[in-house]
Amino acid sequence: MEAFTRLDGLACPLPFSGVDTDQLIPARFMKRSRAEGYGGYLLHDLRFDGEGRPRPDFPLNAPDRQGARVIVARRNFGSGSSREAAVYALVDYGIRCVVAPSFGDIFASNAVNNGLLPARVAEADCEAMLAALQAGAGDITVDLEACRIELAGHAYGFEVEPVWRTKLLNGWDDLDLTMSHMDAVKAFVAADAELRPWAAPRQAG
Amino acid sequence: MREAAGPRTLFDKVWDAHVVTRREDGQSLLWIDRHFLHEGSFHAFNNLKGRNAEVARPDLTFGFEDHYVPTRVRDLAKADPAIRGMVEQLRDNAGRHHLRLFGLSDPGQGIVHVVGPEQGLTLPGLTMVCGDSHTATHGAFGALAFGIGASEVAHVLMTQTIWQKRPKRLRITVEGQLAPGVAAKDIALSIIAAIGADGAAGHAIEYAGPAIRALSMEGRLTLCNLSIEAGGRSGMIAPDETTFAYIRGRPFAPEGEAFERAVEDWRALASDPDAVFDKEVTLDGAAIAPVVTWGTSPEDTLAITQTVPDPEKAADPARAAHIREALEYMGLRAGQKLTDIAVDRIFIGSCTNSRIEDIRAAAAVLAGRKARVPGLVSPGSAKVKAQAIEEGLDRIFMEAGLEWVDAGCSMCVGMNGDLVPPGERCASTTNRNFRGRQGPGSRTHLMSPAMAAAAAVTGHLADVRPLLEGRMPAGESG
Numbered sequence A: 001m002e003a004f005t006r007l008d009g010l011a012c013p014l015p016f017s018g019v020d021t022d023q024l025i026p027a028r029f030m031k032r033s034r035a036e037g038y039g040g041y042l043l044h045d046l047r048f049d050g051e052g053r054p055r056p057d058f059p060l061n062a063p064d065r066q067g068a069r070v071i072v073a074r075r076n077f078g079s080g081s082s083r084e085a086a087v088y089a090l091v092d093y094g095i096r097c098v099v100a101p102s103f104g105d106i107f108a109s110n111a112v113n114n115g116l117l118p119a120r121v122a123e124a125d126c127e128a129m130l131a132a133l134q135a136g137a138g139d140i141t142v143d144l145e146a147c148r149i150e151l152a153g154h155a156y157g158f159e160v161e162p163v164w165r166t167k168l169l170n171g172w173d174d175l176d177l178t179m180s181h182m183d184a185v186k187a188f189v190a191a192d193a194e195l196r197p198w199a200a201p202r203q204a205g
Numbered sequence B: 001m002r003e004a005a006g007p008r009t010l011f012d013k014v015w016d017a018h019v020v021t022r023r024e025d026g027q028s029l030l031w032i033d034r035h036f037l038h039e040g041s042f043h044a045f046n047n048l049k050g051r052n053a054e055v056a057r058p059d060l061t062f063g064f065e066d067h068y069v070p071t072r073v074r075d076l077a078k079a080d081p082a083i084r085g086m087v088e089q090l091r092d093n094a095g096r097h098h099l100r101l102f103g104l105s106d107p108g109q110g111i112v113h114v115v116g117p118e119q120g121l122t123l124p125g126l127t128m129v130c131g132d133s134h135t136a137t138h139g140a141f142g143a144l145a146f147g148i149g150a151s152e153v154a155h156v157l158m159t160q161t162i163w164q165k166r167p168k169r170l171r172i173t174v175e176g177q178l179a180p181g182v183a184a185k186d187i188a189l190s191i192i193a194a195i196g197a198d199g200a201a202g203h204a205i206e207y208a209g210p211a212i213r214a215l216s217m218e219g220r221l222t223l224c225n226l227s228i229e230a231g232g233r234s235g236m237i238a239p240d241e242t243t244f245a246y247i248r249g250r251p252f253a254p255e256g257e258a259f260e261r262a263v264e265d266w267r268a269l270a271s272d273p274d275a276v277f278d279k280e281v282t283l284d285g286a287a288i289a290p291v292v293t294w295g296t297s298p299e300d301t302l303a304i305t306q307t308v309p310d311p312e313k314a315a316d317p318a319r320a321a322h323i324r325e326a327l328e329y330m331g332l333r334a335g336q337k338l339t340d341i342a343v344d345r346i347f348i349g350s351c352t353n354s355r356i357e358d359i360r361a362a363a364a365v366l367a368g369r370k371a372r373v374p375g376l377v378s379p380g381s382a383k384v385k386a387q388a389i390e391e392g393l394d395r396i397f398m399e400a401g402l403e404w405v406d407a408g409c410s411m412c413v414g415m416n417g418d419l420v421p422p423g424e425r426c427a428s429t430t431n432r433n434f435r436g437r438q439g440p441g442s443r444t445h446l447m448s449p450a451m452a453a454a455a456a457v458t459g460h461l462a463d464v465r466p467l468l469e470g471r472m473p474a475g476e477s478g
Helices: A085-093 A105-113 A123-134 A162-170 A174-179 A182-195 B010-016 B039-051 B081-096 B112-119 B133-141 B150-159 B184-195 B217-230 B241-247 B256-267 B317-330 B356-366 B382-390 B393-400 B449-458
Strands: A006-014 A070-073 A097-100 A117-120 A139-143 A148-151 A154-157 B019-022 B027-031 B034-037 B061-064 B100-102 B127-130 B144-147 B161-165 B168-175 B203-208 B234-236 B279-284 B291-293 B301-303 B345-348 B375-377 B425-428 B443-446
Touching: A006 A123, A070 A123, A085 A105, A097 A123, A105 A117, A105 A162, A105 B150, A123 A148, A123 A154, A123 B317, A174 B150, A174 B161, A182 B019, A182 B027, B010 B144, B010 B203, B010 B234, B034 B081, B034 B112, B034 B150, B039 B081, B039 B150, B061 B081, B061 B112, B081 B100, B112 B127, B112 B133, B112 B217, B112 B382, B127 B133, B127 B150, B133 B144, B133 B217, B133 B234, B133 B241, B144 B234, B150 B161, B184 B217, B184 B279, B184 B291, B184 B301, B203 B217, B217 B234, B217 B241, B217 B356, B241 B256, B345 B356, B345 B449, B356 B382, B356 B393, B356 B449, B382 B393, B425 B449
Parallel strands: A006 A070, A070 A097, A097 A117, B034 B061, B034 B127, B061 B100, B127 B144, B168 B203, B168 B279, B203 B234, B345 B375, B345 B425, B425 B443
Antiparallel strands: A006 A139, A139 A148, A148 A154, B019 B027, B027 B161, B291 B301, B291 B443
16 A cells, blocks of 8 residues: 655645545446546546536536645545445545545545545634635645645644554555464454354354 | 453443454454455455455355345346346355355345344344445344445455454433334434434444333344444444344354353343443433434434424534535425425335334335335345235235335445436435435435335325324334
8 A cells, every 4th residue: 555644736625514425436336347447436426417527616627626636525524335436436536635524434444445544624624724725725735744734824733543644654554464463363263262152153154 | 352441331342352452553453253245345355366365264254135136127137237247246256255145046135234133143242344334233233243345345354353443432322212103213313413424433332221122123223224324333232132032043043052151141241330431422212203304414304393494594604505505406495394395206125124114114104005106115135025925015015006126225225226316306214315325316315114105105205193093013113
């Protein structure tokens, strides 16, 4: 996984609350192979009209937001379905960080597993950032070492679970780490069979 | 591995019993007792293939054909090729790794969160995961069950473990007794309205109190199912006699002496009387009315007797913006009576409300009546369907003019092609009223099965209570 330390890039305001994962990628696109890239499906039904034409009033379609790397949105971003495809759509589109006052728990952990930073900010700071972006600001700096965002001459603190911060900073993959604990897993399984004999499913497969 | 001294909650006890090891930074490696898969697991299997890895514990891994299966014509050969491909992909992966698959032709087929409990795969004190956010459903038995993403699915497939940060603990107590015509769905939506769609984020929920204890297993499953709509990844209820009676005799559950030993252990799972929660919320069960959603988030819930909210009266500008956008999408105006909202169709089904009691509750309203709008009734499993037919409930739906089809996720998420057409309004027993959830441009109002039946009979959102006079079904609680 690609490490995340500091990002200097373009931010796009998404002044909506509850941008759920059904919005981030509508279910009908989830049959596609990831190899095709999911970026084109990101927020598809908000970005495009029924005929597939970009909606000019949707923030991500604005000419001055092309190439955005950061999204600033209102509370409860990524709520709903556990579909990791929602993160794939963001990442494949080019987004590396979403800034919001709160996130869906499953979305946030999926994000971290794909090197996407869910940066939690105070509601008032979120509104200030949205206002600055809507007034024309665009260049943003997200510093994960310092947990600090700079936008339009102001600095804002953000929060991310310390374990996720470490994982993102190092670009760690859980699996390698788990494999180093397989002896502990074996010991657990042996002890557990004594403690909870009823836990195994009765019928054989 | 006991992580905390002193009195413990139900959640603490199940968590502690599954900690393999704990890192300095606080992450715990948890052992997983049951891993459920559906058609959406292909990203994870591709990950395995890329690493040339095997499934660590095929005996604890179960496949379910539910998200993409057709509900009307079961012959896959006649299905849309892309949909057929999704089902076949799961079959290939289950076959390659020797997993027990509840496929279309299996007498136990159905929605993963209906079949798990029904088969006795779901037990108190287990850890259970599935690449589906409604996995919290299984918490109704006192299991720690939560939804995971594809990367985590791959990790569990390869190791039967998962790294997790211990969540905070939230207890939601519902005091008193529910009024007639009020169901578990009304409790769940009322909780979400009270604490918000992110109110339980970062928390493991425990539901407690007399109104919860009085619920049947079906009602508890509905309640725990909706934990994620309050932002909680898991929601649990301490196992009791209702739980044990439900589990006894199920195919995969322990039997004989093993069952008795298990019950002894399960009784000890209840939260200690002096256990401390990070957050507590209390609701008065007697004050809960039949509710519906009016907007595009499950927190947009109101009693059916209310009117559509006014953005001008919202608490803050962000809420006002949400109400304005939601009303525009839903085609509603502020101040309109909820009972004046005409619906185009109804849907009864999904992992939230498709169990036998849900079907009975809807049938009790529809018996001897005609639906004014079209609708689909999809029982949650082949077993629920067979039971309903045995009770003659299928005829009630068909005579009312509704379609009685087979089991699957169906119109909750529309992946199988059961869609609400653009602009149409659906009274639905599902879990999400998100924009476009039931199909592009669809408008969803969430409610209990009895309330959806009331909408069918009247053609608009309606209070089910007058329609239930003299016909309350026994044990109604869906």
